[in-house]
Every structure is written in structure tokens, then in C-alpha cells.
Amino acid sequence: MIDIALKTAEAGYLTRRLVESTQNLAIISSDCGTSTSVLFVENDLPLIKRVYGRYLAQDISGKKGEIILTHNTLLLEKEIKIIQENKITEIWAFSPLNCQLVEGICQKCYGLDLSKPGETVAMGTAVGVIAAQSLGEPGTQLTMRTFHRGGITGDEDITQGLPKVKQIFDNVKPNKEEKSILAKANGKIISIEEKIIKQKSDEGKEIIYPLGKKKKVRINLGDMVKKGEKLTGGKIDLEEYLEIVGRDKCQEYIKEEVRKVYDDQGIDINEKHIEIFARQMLSKTEIIDSGGSDYLTSEIVNYQQLVKVNKSLIDNKNPPISFKTIVSSLKDLASYPDSFLAGISFQNTLKSLVNYSLYQPVDYLRGCKENLIAGQLVPVGSGFKERERFQRKTTRKE
Template identity: 35%
Template sequence: PKTGEVLIAAGGYVESVDDLKKLIEHGLKKIRLRALLTCKSKYGVCQKCYGWDLSTRRPVNIGTAVGVIAAQSIGEPGTQLTMRTIHSGGVAGAEDITQGLPTVARMFDVVGNVNEKILGREADLAPVSGTLLITPETTEYLLRIVDSEDHSRILEEWRVPASVRFMPDIEEGVEVRAGDQITRGFVNFRLLRKLTDIESTMHTFVESVKDVYTSQGVDLNDKHIEVIARQMLRRVQVTNPGDSQYLLGQYVDRYVFADTVRNITLAGGTPPEAEPAILGTLKVASSIDSWLSSASFIRTAGVLTSSAIEGDVDHLLDLKSNVIVGKQIPAGTGLSAYSDVELTYHGTKIDGPTSDRAKVLPDWAPQSLKDIEEKLPKQLDWVGDEYGNGSIFSKNGRTLSSEDAKLYLFDDLGVSQRWTNKFSEVGIETVGDLIGKTEEDLLRIDGIGSKAIEELRQGLDARNLLYILEPDEDEADAEDLSQLLNMVFSPDADGGLMLGTAAPATHEGFDLELIGSSNTDNLDSDIINEDLG
């Protein structure tokens, strides 16, 4: 304004109606706003052009899946739309209009040939710009568009039924532009896209979709429709390849096409030519640059075949393709923009290089973290690999990995279903559930016999996991020692200690009497140190 006061900073947000009133009060009649449609971002939309997150009333976070949110915001209220048909008075015919869900579905599919029995009459669009003249006749109207300067020069002329309803702002002598809607009805968006610019097409599409939802009592924000419409209007159709590698009739991203035209023009070649296009959601999904995403949606065999012939490369820039190959999706903190974010600990900035493969804390780590690390078990104290993961159990000097522990008895080891059901009844479904159990323990399960154990052993043996059912060496040694002690020391009636229950009869090869040697004359003398007790 003239006062030099900054009402809203460049790049700021218009947050309320009061902000708009403030601009009007200072005499501003036009301001330049950023919008989804005019966003120059090649992938997705930028934070500034999207604006506020409707769920938080704050600027949207970078990495928010606004496309998924938009689709869900449109689809979920769609369950509240009716499928009823409104009949006009008189004979049923072209005036029967189906409202609700079928109408929205055909809008997003961008139906070219409108079926009047389903959607009602197709709306008349002004084919050229000029002055509209309306001449009523007996059963129809004669519509003519004449030159605004010379009314005797007729640019276009056609007739419409007398039953049509004109738009509120259409009357005799009104100035119209190419693409303006003259009569009410279902808009042919393919024709509209050819007659007018992308902004007008977007505006008409958004208003048409929103009108259907509003008529059914459903409130839907324009932003969600604009996100979908942006993708539908993102491509152009090549009419003249020029010196480019494009094919005639090929659909190309309009931003990529603009870069191609600029590069070929600077190189002195013949730039390609294209006409604006609007694609339905099915066509958009099947013609995106990611062949993985296209193949997962529709015409799988055709997409894979054509992609293989053309040698297409999928750069994994969208969500579906990354999900298919098992990579981190480029959304939320999975975006590369967050890969170099500064780390903080309890509000303190961490300076220095970081690595997710580091085995110890770096020297610059906070002392509080180092104190915690000192209390953690060292590598030799636990079972696992050098990074502390992967191994969960050690037995007989061998380690069971987490992958092996997840193997299912039926699917992976080949154990019969009937035995698997019996094992499952007592909570044994995976190899990890066998830990700590012996064959004797398994044989105690109702319905499990030697045949089931044999199948289980064969499955474990095929994967070199048979040691799981074998007793631990330490346990075996302990059991042998226990038996030895029972042999050596056993209580007698007097509470003394005796050597075994039956000493060997003789110890040949020794002249001296040994502990435990037998006195053949008196077996009762086979007592050592009777006075020990």
C-alpha cells in the first residue's frame, strides 16, 4: 500500500478473512497467490503452493502424503452420495438425471461421449469468444456467436432444445469466452480442455465436483479436488514430434515437455508441438512414469511388456513403486530432505558425523549417553552379531538366527498338517517355539508320536537345525556328574558314606590294596573309613 506498511510478507499465508479485509481496506485490488495448479514442482507439490494442512491449521509438513489424503477425503464422503435418479415431469427421457456417485465417477473418468440417459444432457460450451445472440423458435433456440466488433459476422451457430436451462449469467447479447458454459448439464471436460486454458478447466472441474457433493449435503474442501485435478491436467498430447524423441499422440508431462521444447530450441532444432489434454484417473494411473506403479494398477502384462521392449527405468519416485521393491517410501521422514537434518539430544545440538553402523558412540557424544553406554552389556555378554541383532538363542556352541526362529513347522519344515495342529495347540508354531524342549517333552504332547518327531527331525536336519532338539552339552555334563555323585555317595542306614553299591571283585595288576578293593574273605569289609561318619 501507499503507506509502505507490510500487511502480509512475501511467501506468507492469508490465514483468515480479516487478512483479506485488511488488504481491501488498503486499496489492493489484485494480489498474486500461489496455487496447486500453478506449482512448478516436477514431483508432487511444494509446501508453499499447497498451503495449510486442513487437519492442523498450520503450513503442511514437507513429506505429507497430500495425494493419499486427497483421495481418501474424496472417496470416504463418496459413500454418503446417493445413486438416485431425478425424473422430470412428462415422458421420461433425456431429462432424467442421475445424481450422486455415478456423476462423480464419470467426472473423474473424464467421459468423452456423454450418455444422456445416465448423466442428462451435455452442457453447451461456447466454441469461440464473442457476443452471444439467443433467438427463440418454436421448439428450440437458435444460438449464434458473432464478432464483438461486427455483429454481422457470425462466428458459430447451432440450435438447442427449448427445454434447456441456461446458466444464470447467460442472456441475449452477453459477451462469452471460448469454453464458457452456456446451458446446464454434464460438462464434457475433454472438449473444455481444448477450448480454454488449464486454469479455467481446473476451476470448472472443481466447481462441478463440489456441486455434486454439496447437493448431497456433503462438505468437501476445494484443496482435495485440486490435488487430483492437478494430476489429471498434468499432461499434454504430442501433435508434432519435431526433432524430439516423442511419438505422435504420446502423452507427456507438461513440465518435461516445456523443458524439451526449450532445449531443442536453444540447440537450433525444430521443437515438438502438443495440445492440452485432460486424462481420467484410470488413464493417469496407467500412464505415469513409474512402470512398477502402472503394472500394479491395471493392464499388468501390457505394461510390463511395453516397458521391457522400451527399456524403461523406474527411478522409484512414488510411493507404490517403493512399497513393491521393499524400500523406504519417499514420504514423511523418508524424504531425502530429512537425511541431513541436524540431530539434537534433549535440546542440545549434536555436532559431528553420524553413522547408523557405528559400533560405539563418537567422542563428541553427550556424556549422559556415554554413561548409559557403559551400563549396556558388551559384545561378549550377549548373543548376536556385531551390531547386536539377528541372533536370539545359543545352544551347543551354535546360534539360532532370528530368520531361522521364524520358520514355520508346516510351511517351511514340511511337517504334516495334522502334526502341526497338535503342536499349535500347545503354542508351538515356529522353530523358535522349540527352544528349550527335548524330544521327550514333545512326545508328552497329546497326539504326538514317534512318526511326528521323525518328520520334525527331518525338517530340522534339512536346514541344519537338528541341534535344537539335542540336549545341551552343559546339561548333559551336569547330568553325568549328578549320576556319578549318586554312584559314589549314597546314604546308608547309619547315615554314613559308602562307595557305590557293589565294588569290583578284584583289582588285577596292583599289589597294594586300593580304595575300593575287595576282600574276598569278608564282603562286609568293603567299607572305607567307617569312622568318617
């Protein structure tokens, strides 16, 4: 009884964080113009399931080299059949992960509206809230139990269910004993001793990994290991992983870990919903060197915004900004959104109020929550069209 009561509360709070960290995300453009896409192959999900409802990023050729599907095609039943008939095993498709829009997602990166078969997602669809509902609602069905295996050391990270989802979305940092040691480069393991592992990288550099207490080594002498691979048991520190493998692989990792939790419990969630959260978690960057821009060192800037500024700096032959992507937990995202009304109404109101009054005292009322608070139409769904009409009218008057 107590377990169930706790679970409802926990799952409810998860939903709240999910919704509040993406409530401002809607479909606001037909095409962001991104050239980056994701390579889909078969994993424990069939390839056709993974790409259904996405826009193709590259042409697909048949056995004789003839083009059977052209890029920018939305993959629906008919196209999926062609893919199956030609036994295609790799597909480059667009994904919300790479959408370049600063304040929303574009139709091309999102693709099909999953609730309306056969239709591209409509402008103004609140894809953030939909993603949050899709993950939050079945949250009550996830187990609350944490399992430990591997004797007293508790070396393997086999946390499952709700605690695992929380661990990832909250970006819980493992402590020193729990943390897994990750390979910093591609290369061969040349020595495993009691206290250290040595690796010779492909570039010929020798890397030494000190082993902490009681760590279970997961590799063998002579193994070729890849950058980011676990050398010992334990939990992955997302920040460290991001630094080693980079943005794309880290997004992929977040997505897969969350998907597997739901999948293990028999809950089928479309990958697209989880991609929205992976993108949000890596949406903030910290400025290291402002280059030719007006930003300040250590200022926190939206990643998509920064890419845009950097492109124009390079185009105008100015020095680009150097930056570091940071991992934000859903709580961070919900606590400090661009809107101060949304921020102060999440939790820690007083602290938040002081912060916003100092650093960000203007609210542009772009998201759902802040508009609800202000008693206005939300800028999604029919409210999106209404707002567009209003904007057109006011620009004409001007």
C-alpha cells in the same frame, strides 16, 4: 440394503482410483519457482476460508495504497484478520494447480499442512495420498442416486453424489444427445432458430451452432455470452471444454464441480485436495510438433516436463514444441503411471504388462506403491528423510 452394499463397493473403488492416481505425489522441494498463481474471490465459500493456509503470490495493499501483506507470506490467523479488517475482496495466492515440479509438489504451492495448524507442510509429506483419503473416505456418505429433471428430454445435467464425482473423475464422455453446446467465443447471440444458433464473436466473426434433436436452449436473443458458456442444456464434454477455455479454467471447472457435490451433501473438503486431482487430470500432453526437441509426434509427455523442455528450447533459440493437453481419467492415470510395477498391479495386468514391456521396461521406484511391492521403504514421511540420507552418503562415497 442392496443400495448400501453397492455404495460401499463403489466408494471403495473410487478411493482406490484416487489413491493410485496420486500415490507418487509428495512434497519434494521448498519452491518450484512458479510465477503463476490463482486469483481467489468470494464464491459460495468465504474468501478467507479459500485462502487460509496458502502462500500469497502478490502483495496486498490497503485503502491508501500502503502494502499490508507482502507476497510469499503464509496466510494464517493473524494475516486473515488483516485481510478481514481491510475488507480485501481479491487475493492472488499459490496453489498446487500451478506447481511446476515434474514429480511432486513444492511447499510454497501447497502451503499449510492441514493436519498441523500453523505449520508449512513438511518435506516428504504424501500429499497425493492425503488428498485421495480426504475425498475417498467420505465417499460412502455421498448418495448413489441420479436425478433427472426437464421432462422426457432429461436436458439438465443434475447428476449428484457419487455418480457425479465418478462422471468427472472418469472423464465420462456424454453422448451426442446429452452433450451441451458450448460457445466457442465471446460475443452476442444474433439468431436463435429451430435448428441453429448464430453468434457474432467480439472479433466480428459469425459462428453457427447446429442444434441437435430436442436440445433446450438456455440463452436469449441478444445475450452476450462468454467463451465456454453453455448455450443449451446437457452435460459438458471436458475435452471440448478444455479446448475452448484452456487449461486454467478447465482445472477450475473440475475443482468446482467436485467440490459442489461434496458441499451439497454437507461434506466440507478443503479445495487444496481437489486441486491435486484437477492438476493430475490435466498432467499429460500429446506432442503435435516436436520442434527442436527429441520427442516424437503424438508421444505422451508430462505437462510440467514439457513446459521445462520448451523453456530451454526457447532460451537456446530453438523452435518450441507444439502440443495439446489431454484429459486423463483417474483410471488412465492409475493404469499407466510412470512405474510399471504400479501400473501392472492396478488392473488388466496382462494388457498392462505387454504395454510396459514394449514401451517402458524400466522402473525407477519413485512412488509409494512400487517401493512397497519391491519391499523397500516408501519415499514419503520418515522414508523420505531416510532416502535423502542414503543418497547423500552414496554421493559422498562416489
